[in-house]
Amino acid sequence: MNVQDLYAISPLIVLVTWATLLILVDVYIIRDRNGGTPILAALGLLVAMGFAIAQTGQQYTAFNGMAVVDGFAIFLQVLFLGSGLVGIALAYNYLQRMGIERSEYYILLLYSISGMMLMAIAADLIVVFLALELLSIPLYVLAGFGRPKVEPEEAALKYFLLGAFAGGFVVYGIALAFGATATTSLAGIVQAVNAGSANLTLLSIGAALILIGLGFKVAAVPFHMWTPDVYQGAPSAVTAFMSVGAKAGGFAALLRVFVSALPELAADLSPVLWVLAALTMILGNVVAIAQGNIKRLLAYSSIAHAGYILMALVVFGNTQVSSDAVAAALFYLVAYAVTSFGAWAVVIALEKAEQKGLALDDYAGLGRKYPGLAAAMAVFMLSFTGVPPTLGFVGKLYLFRTVLEGGFIWLAVIGVLTSLVSAYYYLRIVVIMYMRDGDPQVHAEPWLRLTAGVTAVATVVLSLYAGPLFAWASQAVLKLF
Amino acid sequence: MLIEYLPIAILLVISTGLAALIVWIGNTFGPRRPTLRKSLPYESGMNPIGPGTRRMPVRFYLVAVLFILFDIEVVFFLPWAIVFRQLGLFGLIEMFVFIFILLVGYVYAWKKGALEWE
Amino acid sequence: MLPVGYYIALSAILFTLGALGVLIRRNSIVIFMSIELMLNAGNLAFVAFARAYQSLSGQIFVFFIMAVAAAEVAVGLALIVAIFQTKRSIDVDQLNTMQG
Numbered sequence: 001m002n003v004q005d006l007y008a009i010s011p012l013i014v015l016v017t018w019a020t021l022l023i024l025v026d027v028y029i030i031r032d033r034n035g036g037t038p039i040l041a042a043l044g045l046l047v048a049m050g051f052a053i054a055q056t057g058q059q060y061t062a063f064n065g066m067a068v069v070d071g072f073a074i075f076l077q078v079l080f081l082g083s084g085l086v087g088i089a090l091a092y093n094y095l096q097r098m099g100i101e102r103s104e105y106y107i108l109l110l111y112s113i114s115g116m117m118l119m120a121i122a123a124d125l126i127v128v129f130l131a132l133e134l135l136s137i138p139l140y141v142l143a144g145f146g147r148p149k150v151e152p153e154e155a156a157l158k159y160f161l162l163g164a165f166a167g168g169f170v171v172y173g174i175a176l177a178f179g180a181t182a183t184t185s186l187a188g189i190v191q192a193v194n195a196g197s198a199n200l201t202l203l204s205i206g207a208a209l210i211l212i213g214l215g216f217k218v219a220a221v222p223f224h225m226w227t228p229d230v231y232q233g234a235p236s237a238v239t240a241f242m243s244v245g246a247k248a249g250g251f252a253a254l255l256r257v258f259v260s261a262l263p264e265l266a267a268d269l270s271p272v273l274w275v276l277a278a279l280t281m282i283l284g285n286v287v288a289i290a291q292g293n294i295k296r297l298l299a300y301s302s303i304a305h306a307g308y309i310l311m312a313l314v315v316f317g318n319t320q321v322s323s324d325a326v327a328a329a330l331f332y333l334v335a336y337a338v339t340s341f342g343a344w345a346v347v348i349a350l351e352k353a354e355q356k357g358l359a360l361d362d363y364a365g366l367g368r369k370y371p372g373l374a375a376a377m378a379v380f381m382l383s384f385t386g387v388p389p390t391l392g393f394v395g396k397l398y399l400f401r402t403v404l405e406g407g408f409i410w411l412a413v414i415g416v417l418t419s420l421v422s423a424y425y426y427l428r429i430v431v432i433m434y435m436r437d438g439d440p441q442v443h444a445e446p447w448l449r450l451t452a453g454v455t456a457v458a459t460v461v462l463s464l465y466a467g468p469l470f471a472w473a474s475q476a477v478l479k480l481f
Numbered sequence: 482m483l484i485e486y487l488p489i490a491i492l493l494v495i496s497t498g499l500a501a502l503i504v505w506i507g508n509t510f511g512p513r514r515p516t517l518r519k520s521l522p523y524e525s526g527m528n529p530i531g532p533g534t535r536r537m538p539v540r541f542y543l544v545a546v547l548f549i550l551f552d553i554e555v556v557f558f559l560p561w562a563i564v565f566r567q568l569g570l571f572g573l574i575e576m577f578v579f580i581f582i583l584l585v586g587y588v589y590a591w592k593k594g595a596l597e598w599e
Numbered sequence: 600m601l602p603v604g605y606y607i608a609l610s611a612i613l614f615t616l617g618a619l620g621v622l623i624r625r626n627s628i629v630i631f632m633s634i635e636l637m638l639n640a641g642n643l644a645f646v647a648f649a650r651a652y653q654s655l656s657g658q659i660f661v662f663f664i665m666a667v668a669a670a671e672v673a674v675g676l677a678l679i680v681a682i683f684q685t686k687r688s689i690d691v692d693q694l695n696t697m698q699g
Contacts, residue, residue, distance in 0.1 A: 140674050
């Protein structure tokens with residue numbers, strides 16, 4: 001324990017202290033909900049982001065190898081903090097409009113983000129587990145934030161029961177991995193495997209259980225059942241944050257654990273991941289076609305995108321390709337985050353109380369009445385599909401490239417074919433917006449407009465400068481300690 | 482190795498078997514003439530008031546939840562107390578931070594009225 | 600002294616029972632109890648391995664799991680109470696307000 005250890009987790013310390021003090025400030029000072037808490041929370045995120053960015057380019061382990069600061073950690077921490085800022089922007093007017101304005105939203109958001117950030121720096125399975133729960137438990141509460149209504153409560157209970165179930169798998173998987181290698185440190189597991197002192201069968205079973213648990217978190221088929229109901233029932237601002245933050249947190253854990261600690265198990269686990277990725281892409285995209293509710297459609301879309309990111313994980317055992325794969329996965333996470341937040345901003349703008357304004361038909365006529373919003377939504381849908389010039393296209397390009405380099409040609413073929421299938425339901429929304437007549441009612445509050453506008457511009461412009469962004473992601477590849 | 486546990490196993494088998502045997506003998510050979518009064522739940526010879534499983538006020542859940550939270554956190558004090566001297570001043574500060582975080586939770590519960598009974 | 604395999608076998612049985620309970624039972628509280636059983640199966644495996652390897656880190660992990668489980672209990676019970684107040688039922692088969 002020394003000063004460098006504390007410096008390693010300085011963004012986390014800032015964020016957790018900020019959130020804890022915000023509870024006291026909220027209880028004692030801000031009593032009339034005049035919007036002070038969201039601004040303070042956003043400020044905390046910015047300060048923490050400053051601390052995170054200040055560590056750029058450094059690489060060291062802290063707390064006896066329990067935590068590691070590297071490009072991967074910093075990249076993801078900035079992504080999480082940024083998604084927290086968008087989460088606040090999306091909620092700022094939405095919570096008021098829905099009559100569920102409580103400052104706990106922002107505090108829980110900060111705690112959840114601190115869990116995700118802990119996940120990014122985790123170098124020990126104990127920390128991975130703690131981070132997983134720290135990011136999940138606030139999200140369970142947030143999912144039920146719209147109470148007392150039936151839908152959010154059902155969503156919260158479902159999310160909670162399946163999330164806790166997944167947590168049980170992760171715990172038991174970690175226990176078996178500990179049994180196989182006598183250590184919970186990721187570096188220690190690599191050493192034990194290389195020294196031949198590990199029980200590889202037990203380690204494989206443990207890794208498979210961890211994969212199941214994290215598969216729930218990232219909504220990979222066949223562990224995806226909760227996703228549509230939870231995404232539909234939770235308040236949309238929470239869903240937006242959940243679909244980006246929780247997924248990215250789960251993938252942070254998957255990438256860190258599998259790529260840096262378990263490459264020796266690739267012979268056993270790569271085929272499993274192959275099947276998971278293929279199933280996730282196929283089922284997510286095919287079932288999404290049948291959806292008439294925009295929140296359920298985006299839920300299945302998020303399942304499908306989890307499948308695309310899982311493709312990067314399939315090559316985790318191939319050390320020549322795996323660093324490229326991690327970079328491609330990180331890039332795709334950013335592309336998905338930007339596009340997804342934009343799409344959710346539009347959904348929130350159209351949503352009305354009592355789960356109204358969420359049908360696809362409610363988007364009819366948007367193109368004529370609100371051309372700006374409709375154009376933004378069209379950009380997001382094209383990006384989800386993977387049409388140039390958007391971030392989604394570049395992200396898929398990098399992903400498919402690494403998969404081909406890894407020699408999984410059929411997986412790439414499935415990825416391309418399912419993208420074609422997805423064009424049907426994404427472009428249907430565009431068609432409804434522009435071709436049909438209707439009278440959509442929109443609450444385009446300034447923060448929603450700003451979010452939708454900025455993400456739409458970013459989706460297009462960043463795709464034109466994708467090279468530098470990908471280079472940054474490539475620097476963020478995992479080092480094997 | 483396992484042979485050390487043999488006496489315990491024998492004891493378990495004999496005691497379980499004996500108990501089962503006694504219950505079985507009583508059930509099989511004992512006379513059974515149930516009357517209305519005999520099959521009532523026992524309430525000191527009085528007529529029972531209401532059903533046996535009453536619904537608890539939801540308040541109890543709230544208190545129970547708070548109790549579990551603050552109760553389990555104490556588990557971290559034990560290892561801390563064992564290595565207290567080696568940790569020195571740093572450990573003391575660390576524990577104060579920990580208690581402070583718990584205290585914030587307590588203050589929050591208090592201010593939100595979770596501890597008020599009525 | 601029992602060999603570690605016996606403890607692991609017991610913990611595997613407990614874990615399987617817990618997982619089956621989650622999949623089969625329909626009452627939210629019972630499901631939740633099954634999840635706790637899974638966590639405690641993990642705890643048992645950890646303690647057994649920690650003893651076999653004479654390593655403390657496994658035992659410390661159990662403390663963390665217990666604390667996290669307590670936090671989950673708090674959130675879970677609160678959610679179950681909330682949904683009971685709204686729906687008068689905690690049967691997971693009746694959590695079907697949202698269908699595609």
